[in-house]
Amino acid sequence: MKHLNSVITGTGSYIPTVRVTNREFTRHTFYNEDETKIETLVDEVIAKFKDITGIEERRWVSDDLCASDIGAIAARRAIEDAGVDPETIDQIIVAHNFGDIKHGTIQTDILPSLASRIKHHLGIKNPSCIPYDLIFGCPGWVQGVIQADSYIKSGLAKRCLVIGTDTLSRLIDKHDRDCMIFADGAGAVVIEAKEEEAKRGILSAAAMSHTEEEAFYLYLGKSYHPESDPNIRYIKMEGRKIYEYALINVPEAMKVAVENAGVEPNEITKILIHQANEKMDEAIVKRFVKKCRIEKSVPELMPMSIRELGNSSVGTIPTLYDMIIKGKQPEHKIDKDDIVMFASVGAGMNINAVVYKH
Ligand SMILES: CC(C)(COP(=O)(O)OP(=O)(O)OC[C@H]1O[C@@H](n2cnc3c(N)ncnc32)[C@H](O)[C@@H]1OP(=O)(O)O)[C@@H](O)C(=O)NCCC(=O)NCCS
Incomplete structure (x- = not known):
């Protein structure tokens, strides 16, 4: 008996270019939730943060890029890696949480959806290639993989592009110590239906x-x-x-x-x-x-x-x-x-x- 497998055939990612080390937060003034100033020396706050989370640095996107731009770069890399014709993709599933937020603004833009924008950036013309967004918090990309698998196993799709992209740097409160956790980035995979002897x-x-x-x-x-x-x-x-x-x-x-x-x-x-x-x-x-x-x-x-x-x-x-x-x-x-x-x-x-x- 042959198995219908959902197999990752290509991967791609975009690691933003702006490297922000913990040192860069020494200029910040941090406050508590009740708006009282944190009097602990900022160096000590940062050392504690590193100790609790392990984070030493993070990447932020440059001012000219939004979530859909970096998602498209990661997607293009995954498509090239899979060696498939983008016109043959049935579904583009884009997990994110905040849409495109232009540098210097704090307004979410999801009209059109990021998936539509990414399909546009990739130059895909096929009307049967269906792009849509998935909002599921940080587990959104994994949920997109689960959805792609369901579409493949039900016979509704043969080739899916699943992207995760977010620019959290655009909506952090620089006066909140927890802001040091958040970063930007995008990753993508191509998942394809394969009929094979062995299950994988x-x-x-x-x-x-x-x-x-x-x-x-x-x-x-x-x-x-x-x-x-x-x-x-x-x-x-x-x-x-x-x-x-x-x-x-x-x-x-x-x-x-x-x-x-x-x-x-x-x-x-x-x-x-x-x-x-x-x-x-x-x-x-x-x-x-x-x-x-x-x-x-x-x-x-x-x-x-x-x-x-x-x-x-x-x-x-x-x-x-x-x-x-x-x-x-x-x-x-x-x-x-x-x-x-x-x-x-x-x-x-x-x-x-x-x-x-x-
Ligand atoms: C936010 C987080 C770093 C706070 O750490 P914590 O150990 O829970 O913090 P607590 O509130 O218990 O406080 C412990 C100490 O750390 C300090 N602290 C709390 N948050 C801090 C921060 N962001 N940076 C530096 N110090 C911090 C507190 O002042 C306290 O200091 P003290 O021991 O000198 O009194 C941690 O809870 C965390 O990472 N949680 C999970 C976050 C997560 O998964 N988010 C999902 C995003 S998708």
């Missing part, structure tokens, strides 16, 4: 959504600066609550995905997890490893890019994946038949995990 590609998925008080763990709110305009809002988060939420729920979703995949947990060779906090990710994977009695170590399983790239939201996992495939993470390799997991958590609150066989 996307083996399974799991997703969770919690929308009681969790719905507002990430939200838009006014700047913490006392004299700021209350009508201008920035990305805000309940960091500690997210941390605790993620630690409880993400390992469980990962376990469900492995069970659904019908593979032995020990067969997993790499876990590419969304990165907002290095220690949080280590704790999540440690719990998962313990739950599933996996014998590999966390550093061996989990490639990280957070120290240099920060949290680029939906861009993080596809960028990391592209870097590994292209040999840009020398300590981590993905070979034929390896079983990889993608896992993510973010605004919604949403969680998801995919098990993928190379």
